[in-house]
Amino acid sequence: MKTFRYERPADPAAAVTLVAGTPGARYLAGGTNLVDLMKLGVETPELLVDVSRLPFGEVEETDTGGLRIGAAVRGSRLAAHLLVRERYPALSQALLSGASAQLRNAATIGGNLLQRTRCLYFQDVSKPCNKRRPGSGCPAREGAHRDLAVLGASEHCIATNTSDLAVALAALDATVHLTGPAGVRSLPLTDLYRLPGDEPERDTVLRHGELITSVELPPPPHSARSRAPLMVYRKVRDRASYAFALVSVAAVLDVRDAAVHEVRLAFGGLAARPWRAREAEQALQGRPATEEAFVEAVRTELSACRPLRENGYKLALAERLAVAVLADLAGQG
Amino acid sequence: MTTMEHTLGASIARLESRAKVTGTARYAAEYVTDDALYAWPVPAGIARGEITAVHTEAAMTDPAVVVVLTHQNAPRLHPVEDRTLTLLQSSHIAHRGQYIALAVATSLEAARSAAGAVLVQYKADHHDVVLAEDHPGLYMPEEIDGLWPGTREHGDFDTVYATAEIRTDAVYTTPPMHNHPMEPHAATALWDGDALTVYDSNQGSVTVQHTLAQLFGIDAGQVRVVSEHVGGGFGSKGTARPHVVLAAMAARVVGRPVKLAVPRNHMPAVVGHRAPTIQRIRIGAGRDGCIQALAHEVVTCTSMVGRFVEAAALPSRVMYIAPNSRTAHRVTRLDIPAPSWMRAPGECPGMFALESAIDELAYVCGIDPVELRIRNDPQVEPDSGLPFSSRHLTECLREGARRFGWHERDPSPGTRYEGRLLIGSGVAASMYPVVILPSRAEVRADPDGHYWVRVNATDIGTGARTVLAQIAADALTAPLGYVHISIGSTDLPEAPLAGGSSGTASWGWAVHNACVRLRGLIEHSGGSVPAGGLSVSADTTEDVKSGQEYARCAFGAQFAEVQVDTDTAEVRLRRLTGVFAAGRILNARTARSQFIGGMTMGLSMALMEGSTMDPEFGDYAERDFASYHVAVCADVPAIEAHWIDEEDPHLNPMHSKGIGEIGIVGTAAAVANAVHHATGVRVRTLPIRPDTLLPHFA
Incomplete structure (x- = not known):
């Protein structure tokens, strides 16, 4: 070191x-x-x-009934927070599905959002990696890429973002508040991350010196029939705990009169950023909340998938997972 | 003095457990000496070729760096059989990750940084690292691991198989796997003139002692190896490994103590691993499920620097009646890190294939797989023709079936839904041979009633220290608290390694003999110990020759229940029950830990474990616990190990069989068979992960 x-x-x-x-x-x-x-x-x-002791350690309700989460809040604390569990259960589920209890006790919300890919080549300095050493090449395309991206990748990089939290926040329409040399600014969480393109070394749009200070959630959506927001985070992995997502889904669904009133859907494990499935959402808006409609909408979204030798399973897995999650939420409504 | 009659067999907590949990038990890298230096190795960056230049100038600029050893300046070593140990002797590279230099500095950080600054230039040759069924380099080895013949034939397999009423033919594959003990391989080495002391993490310090003596051209008597606490080995510490050679070499060069702990991400390349296997099994049987012909043919690989051949067909020489059989191995040499022993080498991957094939046969015949195994349970060992000293496979199967509730099982596959989950159960047999090696031990009685037992056993976390004290207490009819035991040092009477599940039987026999004779001496002198104490030593070299007229194995049966998520194809274990017949169980508590530890490792093998050979670079891609998956607590909801009372007088005075490895044997097949029962999908390639099953759920 x-x-x-x-x-x-x-x-x-x-x-x-x-x-x-x-x-x-x-x-x-x-x-x-x-x-x-x-x-x-x-x-x-x-x-x-070290920014862990700066005054970003609070979780507060906002004037509009949303939630502001300080960037230095520890994962375990946010997962257990009463307001989170009551109003944003998918967020709590996402946090608890990540890492281990020990890591969640140490890791912060801001740090979680900025974690680097776990691509094995990125982590091995004896090998080329365009993200780590721009221009050196991407051996993952031919090598060990079972865990890597099928959406939004480029010839230069097929890394995935491994944050569970970010996927839930993407579906919850979170905003990220930043401070930096040029003052403060705010971004939708989904705009924080970049796809690799020909600059895979840049994970996010953050400028040097910019610091995440908090993450803000709008008020939770409510279904017509129940006060409890209908949302879920579900993660598929190789073992029951302490493994990154092969694919994960965060979904919010409000069905009224058997039609989709509101839907928000995000995938993890597929791309260099949490993948908000806007096309699928649009396709479902106002449509009957049936399994057929879910399948069709999710397929539209995933039609852009470009799988490699070992990661093609993610396409089928993402589709089955998303349809199961949406059907389950529709059934609960 | 109260006599405790039942010390042996009792649930005794490990004698060193308090020292371990309070951090006072010292491991190899923790023997701090004031002037110790730290070493960090440099791994080769190509898979095959030559080093053309090494530049150490940049690494040496830090004044904390004392020396950087390379093949150009390292002391010459004498040749030994294991070529992975003649380190830094030539410019040749036999696999990626092979150690080619060593940085030695006054701090760990400086050594690590210096190792990273060593600049190596190579002339790379084309490398060949991928095993294939039709690899042109495949040959039939005369001998496989354990010095068994590579090929055995009985009767006429081809003819009988061709005309059998029922025939099965399938190929099973297992990936490379890595031992990854919790404590990495580590050593602290110091020289005093020509005398070498190493604190080393290994499974047997005597081999390490002799290997070091040979390498450095000194007498074994000048080498002292201390291995008091060892944090697991699973076979990867069975013999000396590169770390201890490098530590000793560096200490000799710098004239100061040197510590070296192998970084976790180096381990997949330098301390051995389980080789991948491709196993074809053909069974010819009658409609009654009785096996008439069995062929178990294994394809595997070894390295350019070793001769290890995974003996995966061995179980088919032991398990079932098969009047016409062929058990054969073919192996090819690749430019890969050297495969070696990993918990139940041979039996573990071999039984995945055989016990899966038996399950397939049961389905084809329409016979319950427990019943089918019982029908094929032989009276004598099929290959050797020797009678079994004891064999209670049938009893384990019946007892396991009873405990598990097997009789309620509907055999039809793919039919039990709980919501979106499919549920299924599977069974497989376990087997591991009895190995007993010669050992010495010494015991001294003091007049105050205390006993001092000395034996160079190694406790790799199994509880060996404790069970040896129990054996001594029992033989002496003394309370355990009066028995003091010293293990883990070549200063003690010579003893074999903790490997092949042979430790307790081998060391225990010598301890038992010494204690029984001491007790006789004390009784002879009227029940009192003279002021100077009484000492007795034992050597079992002659004793262990007995019992060879029997085939001796432990057996078991494992029952698994799994759930398979039909949305995501995730398989999770629900419960696992093992019943074992392994002679007399000497410590119920530590034995249970051995069994369930092995079963958990078998579960990992079934559902998540495996290394990916990267064809471009020639190394294993997964090199940490985030990417190399083993079961975590959440993967093991309910696991039970039981045993049946087995009396076998043909083993050793304790009547025990080894239990360190049998737990991992068969588990993967039980789980895979349960997956088949749950889903109707027969998976013959491990591990069974979501991408394995997903195509079948379309």
């Missing part, structure tokens, strides 16, 4: 100044991914700026 400096500034402005002024600086929160990558030599920051 390369020697690095460590600073723990007292306020967000100082943190931003420190990182903005040092090209090789990184923000450090829970460190559950960054420190691993430093040990592997994938990340070699010259300065770590």
Whole structure:
């Protein structure tokens, strides 16, 4: 591991100044991914700026009845939060399906959103990787890519985003609040992430020095018949716990008079970002909430899939999972 | 003094458990000496070829770096049989990840950083790393692991199979698997003149001692190996591994103690693994399910630096009546890391294939798979013709069926739904041979009633230390608290390794003999111990020759229930019941841990475990616990191990069979058979993951 400096500034402005002024600086929160990558030599920051104790540790209801989640809130705390469990159960499910209890105790919401891909080539500095070393090549296309992307990938990179949280937040229309050298700004969570294109080294649209301060959720949708929001996060994985998603789905569905009144659907495990299925949502809007309609809509969304030798199963898996989740939610309504 | 009559067999907690959970038990890398240096190895970046240049200047710029060893400046080693140990001796590279340099520094961080700064240039040759059924390099080895013949024929398989009423023919494949013990391979080495001391994580320090002596050209008596606590090995620590050679080499060069712990992500390339297998099984049987012809033909691979051949067809020489049989192995040498032992080498992958094939035969014949196995249960070992010293496979099957509720099972596959889940159950047999090796032991009695037992056994986490103390207490008719035991050092009487499930029987026999004779001496001297104490030593070299006129094996039966999600094709275990017949069980508590530990590892093999050989680079892609999946607690909801009382006088004075490996044998087949019962899909390639079953759910 390369020697690095460590600073723990007292306020967000100082943190931003420190990182903005040092090209090789990184923000450090829970460190559950960054420190691993430093040990592997994938990340070699010259300065770590610890933001875990900045005043971003609150979960508050907003004036509109939504929820503002501080970026430094730990995953385990958010998963257990009463308002989250009552109003956004899919968010709690997503958090609890990720990592292990120990990691959730350490990892923060902001850090979770910025975790790097677990592509095995990205993590192995003895091999080429366009994300880690732009222009060096992508051995994953021919190599071990069973876990990697089928949507939105490029010839340069087929990495997936592995955050469960981000998938749930994408379906919940979350907004990300940022502060940075040029002031504050906000983005829809789905716009935070980039597809690889020919710049796979850039995971997000964040500028150097920008820091996530909070994530905001609009008020939860309510179904016509029940106060409980109809939403779910479901994850398919190789073992019962402590494994990244092969495919996951976050869905919100409101069925009225047997027709789709509102639907929001996002996939994990398919792309470099949580994949909000807008085409499927549009296709379903106002349509009868039947399994046939779900299948058709999901197929439309997934028609853009470009599978490789070992990851073609994700297409069928994503379709079956999404249809099962939507049918289940429709049945509950 | 109270006599405890039932020390042996009782549920005794590990004697060192408190030391382990409080962190005072020391492992190989934890023997801190004030002036110790840290070593970090450099792995080869190509799979085959030559090193053309090594540049260590950049690595040496840090003043914390003491030396960087390469093939150009490393001390010369004497040749040994295991060529993975003659490290840094030539520019030749036999597999990716082979250690080609070693950075030694005053801190772990500096050593690691220096290792990363070593610049190596190569002339790479084309490498060949993928096993295939029709690989042109396949040959029939004379000997396979365990020194068994590669091929055995009985009767006339081809003719009888061709005319059999019922015929099955299927190919089963298992992926490469990695042992990954919790404690990585590690050593601390220090020299005093020509005398070498190493604290090393291994399964048997005597082999390590002799190997080091040979490599460094010194007498074995000058090498002291201490292995007091070992955090698992699963076969990968059965012999000396590169880490201990490099630590000793570096310590010799720098004249200071050197520590080396193998990084987890190096382990898949340097400490052995289970080779992949492609196994074809053909069975010819009557409509009554009685086997008339059986062929078990194995294709596997080994490395350019080793000769290990996974003996996967061995179980078919032992398990079932088969008057006409062929058990054969073909192997090819590839430019891959050296395969070696992994828990129940041979039996474990072999029984996945055989016990799956038996299940298929049961379905073809329309006979319950428990009943079919009982019908084919032989009186004598099919291959050797020797009578079994004891064989209670039928009893294990019946007892397991009773406990599991097997008789209520509807055999039709793919019919039991619980909502969107399909439920199924499967059975498979387990088997592991009895191995007993010569051992020595010593015991001393003090006048105050205390006993001191000395034997160079190795406790790799199994509870060996505890069970040996129990054996001693029983033989001495002394309370356990008066028995003090020393293990894990070449200072102690010579003893064999913890491997092949042979440890307890081998060491225990010597301990038992020494203790019985000591007790006789004490009784002879009127029941009291003289002021100077009394000592007795034992050597079982002659004793262990007995019993060879029998085929000796432990047997078992495992029953699995699984659920398969019809939306996602995820398979999850619901419950697993194992019943074993393994002679006398010496410590109920640690034995249960051995059985369920093995069964859990077998479950991992069935549903998630496997390494991917990357054809472009020639290495295994998964090199950490995030990507190399083994079962976590949530994968094992209900697991039970039971045993039947088995009296077998042809084993050893404790009447015990080894139990370290049998638990993993058969589990994968029981789970795969349960998946078939649940879904109607016969999976013959492990592991069974969502992408395996999904195409069948379309």
